[in-house]
Amino acid sequence: MAETRTLGEFLVERGVSRRAFLKYSSYLATLMALPPSAAEAMAEGLAKARRQAVIWLSFQECTGCTESLTRAFSPTLEDLIFNFISLDYHHTLMAVSGEAAENARLQSMAENKGKYIVMADGSVPMKDGGVYSTIAGRTNLETLHETAKDAFAVISVGTCAAFGGLPHADPNPTGAVAIQDIVKDKPVINIPGCPPIPDVMTGTVAHILSFGKLPELDDLKRPKAFFGETIHDRCYRRPFYQRGLFAKSFDDEGARKGWCLYEVGCKGPVTYNACATLKWNGGVSFPIQSGHGCLGCSEPDFWDKGGFYRPLPTPLASVREHVTEAAAAGAVLGGAAAWLARSQQNAYKSETKKPEEA
């Protein structure tokens, strides 16, 4: 529903003071590693912003991303974000509403033309006319085209939406593609992760609200503030890596001592995400802290990169069979070369002897 009040006005009516903005902004500034002084500017920006209309589309997905986001809905600071946005349509949360829900989407699109944000989770099937995922009798592709047309920006939530994710994994039976493969004429922000960190989702939206523009993105269109460093860079086990102390299996002495999980397949060094700093479940832990290597879930095709337990520096393909063939071929050519040289020598010998004998 088109909102005319600023967030400041809206919240003041609900008895939320500006201190809340400042506190939330301080929190976001910490999350996004913005300079502390940015918090005040951010708070001012938020107060002046309009409530943001958001349309949430779900395609080929597992609802894990939504779960992740709603897990942040404990009565804490972060739930402020839900005062900042107007979630006009959420397919999963509204599933029972049928036709009425679809109408809500169309109404919001009309009222907030060019201003609403589309948040999409899940990949879009392209094979066989996109029949593998439909909502209200329409393919995901149609829905996405229609909804994205008048959007301000599209935020791809989760690795499926950002890079194709699991549906896209080999052999990709549905011909699944990422949102960015379809939406070419609107700004796209990818917030990958399987699922993404809730604070990263809310932080990105808050950034757009307070600064009125997209955050700085990396080459995979991920907000640099959250995806600027690898898990490895920020991992508390990094010192063990430097000292060459590695767990060799999940139940050895090294694992018990909390040594680096590089050798049991941790993808931390090539995975850009904020897990090691923001952590999960209200800051309790993250996979490496819980004793398992990073799967690299915020990277494209993480499912097809040779296995979660295959250490990074090892070859992905089996080289040994080809090596045998190569050795055999080399042996044949080596033998042939030696044979050639020997027969050449014999020819020289008989040639050079001739004149003398003659």
Next chain:
Amino acid sequence: MGGTAMTTLLAQNLNSELADAVLREIPVLMQRLLDTGETGTIDLRSLPMTDWDRRQLATRLGEGEVKAFVTVGGTSTVIETQFAGVWWIRHEGADGRIAAEQVVVARAPEFLLAHPADIEAAQRRLSALLSGSAEAQFGEAGHG
């Protein structure tokens, strides 16, 4: 206690010497405040400080005259350290988790000051109260 948790604890008890670095930064910010009136903020949670570092810093800065609690989306604690103009602010979410932690160098932290917009709203509310229509106003605000 599992090995992992123990390691975390160990890692959190290391002295990274960041407390010293932060301490040395504070007088610089104080001088700037005196010279230009500009406030300064150090975000303690975006620095890779260990718990030990933060405890060390808190001990060194100590507590001064002012201690304020602000209840908004969880509790925030604002303490003036034993050094005038140097404030320690800890923002907690409603679940008690620390959301942000700062050292602010200012005459008073912005966070403590009432914002004109809030004053304006408050004045409206008070005026409404005085004009007798207060009940409706308070009732509405109660939702927040």
Next chain:
Amino acid sequence: MDLLEVARGPALQVSLAIFVFGVTWRLLGLLLLPWRTDHSEPRGTAPSAIVAVLQANLRKMWPHKTFVRATVFQFVNGYVFHVGLAIVVFLFAPHILFIKSLFGVTWPALPSNLVYAVGAITLFSLIAGLLHRLTSPVLQLISRADDYISWLVTLLPVATGLLAIIQVGARYETLLALHILSICLFFIWFPFGKLMHAFTFFLSRGATGVRLKHRGAQI
């Protein structure tokens, strides 16, 4: 498929196959040539051929005293980068994992920070080697394209490895991919250039060792 996957997958596969193919070709091409046997009666003090090969290989680890002064740079620098490469290649944890994935054998690694330092020294040593090659009149005259190519394909893995560690120039995964690709390049060039001396040095020293020890002479 991103660059790192290409590097870890097909690039390694192809380059290792070429490496094995080329090395087998070249080695067998040499080993299957007629071996010239020395029928002359050996000096009474001559050791067996095996012992002579080992003695020669051992003796050649160190120059004769009289040559030390004139060749001290080649000798010392040669040792620095050979030992450096050996440490970096065989005692860095990720490399041990790579070797383990190929051969199934493993051994303890050195602390990574130490390996980084050795890598840096190796890099400087290789650069010093090139400068020496470029400035020495003798080396200018006798150097072939092979010498520069072999130098480059040896330097690149060291340089890209160090870059990946300090993460300069590109993102880590790109640098790691370039590092692996540079190793692929090394594998591909190895059988065809002088890097092959890693296999032939033993035989070459051995051959002269057998010849001279047979005569009761020194090598």
Next chain:
Amino acid sequence: MTARVTASGAPYEVQGEVSDKDRLNHAMRTFLKEFGAQASIQMESCVRCGMCANACHFYITMQDPKYTPIYKLRPFEQAYSRHFGPFAPLFRLFGIAPSVTIQELEEWQRFLYDSCNMCGRCTLACPMGIDIAELVKEARHGMYAAGLVPDRLELMDRTTKKWGSPATPPEDFADIVNEAAEKYGVKINVDLPKADILVTVAPAELTEHTKALADIAKILNRMGVSWTYSSGGFEASNIGFINGDVELQEKMTRKIIDRAIEIGAHTLLLPECGHAYGAARWESARWYGKQPPISILHMMEFLAESINSGAISVKPIGSTASFHDPCQVVRRGGLKEQPRDVLRALGFEIKELADHGPLAFCCGGGGGVVSCARADPLRNRAFEIKRRQVEDAGAEHFVTGCGQCRITLTMGAKHAKWDKKTESLLELVADNLEGE
């Protein structure tokens, strides 16, 4: 025989009336004909470290990179890569090693003959253990087949083919020997039908050093052994070995060994000559396919054995001596201690040269260089090292056990107007035999 100059101004000489193409063909084929696994491996093992340069007396004195030992092999390395190595087809396919040209071979005549003694000091310096000296010998096989050796060496080759010796025809041999017997008053056996020891000689002993003929006779007589010189097999020097004329090398070796077997000798005694030892002691088995059934001894070895076993004894001279190690006998022959035993028996205090034994510097004349007048300036420069080391050692006597070295050192001293005499180990023993 024609003396010519290459485009770069290097002198070279050509023999025979053959087209350049045929020359090249002969060179390549002869060079590769006998190539074995060992030589091939070494051809593939050079890492271009340049350490061999500092082993070579020609490089050290001239400081010209062209005298770097491995550089002397360049056209032959190229030929090997293109025509013989395991990747030869690749080299040809991609044109990586272009065909060697006749001009290159002409240019390289001076590197392979004038500035290499095949002394093998570089072999000891090479960290890869490449036997550069041996490879130069293989390269000379190709050069000889191409008719590209220095004229002086070719002349000796032809003379030897005709006479069986570069010094004298066999029919004059007995006369020369008998003259020496008369001149020095020693009984000399020649052409005895049977003897235990066949004694051979070096060319210089038939011309200027005839005293050596008498010296060994004197020793053998004193020992009372059965020995003889033989007109049918007297020449121990082997110009084929030096020039790269493999056929002649085989012929010369067979001549003395067959003769020794013929007269029932158990020992073939080689004169004070360097390459004679290499050719007879180490390479004769190549022609017979096995060790010939006689023992082949170098003069130094024989003298040491005779003294050590007490068969002869010598009077102590009681002075100081430095020994010049002939490379073919010591570095490449393994006889380091034998001459020193003899010197010690003669009562000398040995003052070693800075580089001695296997690491001694070559006299600069071996491998035919002393016979190649064109190389005189180079050889005289290289002599500077030896002179300096001899002077630094400061011994009274300067002794060697190789006629070729002795001639080279004497010529070097003469050119440098240096009054140090190079003495013969054999002569010292003969002159100081106990009981004279």
